[in-house]
Amino acid sequence: xxxxxxxxxxxxxxxxxxxxxxxxxxxxxxxxxxxxxxxxxxxxxxxxxxxxxxxxxxxxxxxxxxxxxxxxxxxxxxxxxxxxxxxxxxxxxxxxxxxxxxxxxxxxxxxxxxxxxxxxxxxxxxxxxxxxxxxxxxxxxxxxxxxxxxxxxxxxxxxxxxxxxxxxxxxxxxxxxxxxxxxxxxxxxxxxxxxxxxxxxxxxxxxxxxxxxxxxxxxxxxxxxxxxxxxxxxxxxxxxxxxxxxxxxxxxxxxxxxxxxxxxxxxxxxxxxxxxxxxxxxxxxxxxxxxxxxxxxxxxxxxxxxxxxxxxxxxxxxxxxxxxxxxxxxxxxxxxxxxxxxxxxxxxxxxxxxxxxxxxxxxxxxxxxxxxxxxxxxxxxxxxxxxxxxxxxxxxxxxxxxxxxxxxxxxxxxxxxxxxxxxxxxxxxxxxxxxxxxxxxxxxxxxxxxxxxxxxxxxxxxxxxxxxxxxxxxxxxxxxxxxxxxxxxxxxxxxxxx
Numbered sequence: 001x002x003x004x005x006x007x008x009x010x011x012x013x014x015x016x017x018x019x020x021x022x023x024x025x026x027x028x029x030x031x032x033x034x035x036x037x038x039x040x041x042x043x044x045x046x047x048x049x050x051x052x053x054x055x056x057x058x059x060x061x062x063x064x065x066x067x068x069x070x071x072x073x074x075x076x077x078x079x080x081x082x083x084x085x086x087x088x089x090x091x092x093x094x095x096x097x098x099x100x101x102x103x104x105x106x107x108x109x110x111x112x113x114x115x116x117x118x119x120x121x122x123x124x125x126x127x128x129x130x131x132x133x134x135x136x137x138x139x140x141x142x143x144x145x146x147x148x149x150x151x152x153x154x155x156x157x158x159x160x161x162x163x164x165x166x167x168x169x170x171x172x173x174x175x176x177x178x179x180x181x182x183x184x185x186x187x188x189x190x191x192x193x194x195x196x197x198x199x200x201x202x203x204x205x206x207x208x209x210x211x212x213x214x215x216x217x218x219x220x221x222x223x224x225x226x227x228x229x230x231x232x233x234x235x236x237x238x239x240x241x242x243x244x245x246x247x248x249x250x251x252x253x254x255x256x257x258x259x260x261x262x263x264x265x266x267x268x269x270x271x272x273x274x275x276x277x278x279x280x281x282x283x284x285x286x287x288x289x290x291x292x293x294x295x296x297x298x299x300x301x302x303x304x305x306x307x308x309x310x311x312x313x314x315x316x317x318x319x320x321x322x323x324x325x326x327x328x329x330x331x332x333x334x335x336x337x338x339x340x341x342x343x344x345x346x347x348x349x350x351x352x353x354x355x356x357x358x359x360x361x362x363x364x365x366x367x368x369x370x371x372x373x374x375x376x377x378x379x380x381x382x383x384x385x386x387x388x389x390x391x392x393x394x395x396x397x398x399x400x401x402x403x404x405x406x407x408x409x410x411x412x413x414x415x416x417x418x419x420x421x422x423x424x425x426x427x428x429x430x431x432x433x434x435x436x437x438x439x440x441x442x443x444x445x446x447x448x449x450x451x452x453x454x455x456x457x458x459x460x461x462x463x464x465x466x467x468x469x470x471x472x473x474x475x476x477x478x479x480x481x482x483x484x485x486x487x488x489x490x491x492x493x494x495x496x497x498x
Contacts, residue, residue, distance in 0.1 A: 197247030414446030426467025436491030
């Protein structure tokens with residue numbers, strides 16, 4: 001899954017405190033979600049049908065505004081640490097009128113989504129969820145420690161008007177395209193539109209590079225989308241791709257569900273921008289011996305890159321994509337297809353070439369800095385021998401394809417089922433509880449199984465929490481295994497049906 005650091009408008013405020021449990025001091029923080037607030041106009045608004053996921057170092061919490069429709073605030077105690085929150089689709093706002101009537105309103109989420117933040121003992125952390133409703137600026141800020149919802153009042157024309165061609169701009173303005181979308185800009189004589197400029201970080205690629213084996217079932221999305229050469233055991237070279245925008249304008253792609261340029265992936269269940277990155281492994285003669293590719297599914301402001309005068313807060317997110325000038329997008333090495341399949345490549349010294357925007361689909365001021373090459377050495381490959389998935393791991397190998405460090409989920413060993421019946425199991429999605437970064441594997445029969453024999457294997461389904469759907473095998477018995485993505489990290493995965 002893609003995780004990036006954001007700061008939201010609106011306010012999630014979290015208070016740290018210290019509690020006592022069985023005579024042992026334990027530091028905790030308190031999260032409270034406030035649901036009602038008032039605008040400067042006097043209008044009151046309430047968030048409805050909202051599910052806010054808060055993922056922390058130990059637990060995943062789901063705030064559901066409709067668990068008790070009469071409550072005005074939801075809360076939970078959490079340990080200090082790093083968190084992120086995500087407002088799931090389906091929310092709505094309603095206006096609470098003075099005559100006691102309730103009026104649904106059209107609202108726009110302005111905040112990035114998700115957002116990262118830290119909780120400290122005896123300190124407050126404030127983040128914001130910001131919405132726009134007509135001419136009202138609504139702040140849901142009662143209470144000491146809140147997830148506060150702001151609804152912004154439109155006091156005049158926006159700072160910039162988005163466009164796709166000149167017809168959408170005012171007189172004397174030009175639509176300066178900087179991606180799939182642009183901004184209406186008044187250009188003086190001889191002036192040209194400012195453009196983004198994408199580059200690639202060689203340091204990020206080299207520092208994150210690793211080589212290992214992973215198993216892929218025949219229906220894996222990685223096979224469907226051509227990221228590996230076939231099902232079964234594959235040898236992969238994984239790495240992260242960081243793309244800073246060092247140009248004079250934001251890269252603006254927009255809402256992937258509305259603008260042209262994105263394609264819906266039925267396998268992954270989200271939109272892709274095809275051809276964003278091209279990966280090639282070159283031998284000593286410069287010949288390409290293996291390739292990879294990355295469809296951009298969420299280009300956003302991951303991290304500032306330190307360019308003077310650039311914005312200091314993020315703007316773009318998965319729901320409205322782009323990269324601000326002076327910011328970079330980072331696709332982590334753990335993401336699907338973030339690799340080159342080197343199965344069968346002979347050991348030796350090579351160069352990994354990463355090219356961004358190779359087809360020049362996106363306008364840039366400079367295409368000459370879109371490619372980097374980093375030296376890599378491929379060692380001898382020792383054939384993987386399936387181990388005992390229930391045995392402890394001897395090395396820090398991560399991922400759902402490993403065959404060590406798993407355990408049988410309590411109550412899910414040799415579960416009887418009707419052959420052919422569809423079954424879904426998971427933890428924290430939202431049934432069951434989930435903490436850390438757990439994975440889930442389903443096996444045929446009453447014992448553990450290797451990755452290649454699994455009925456289903458899932459890392460992340462909602463946040464860090466796994467959920468797997470499968471068909472009851474002919475044996476009429478299945479077993480669920482759970483493990484942490486990192487074999488030496490603690491986790492919680494209380495498996496349940498949704």
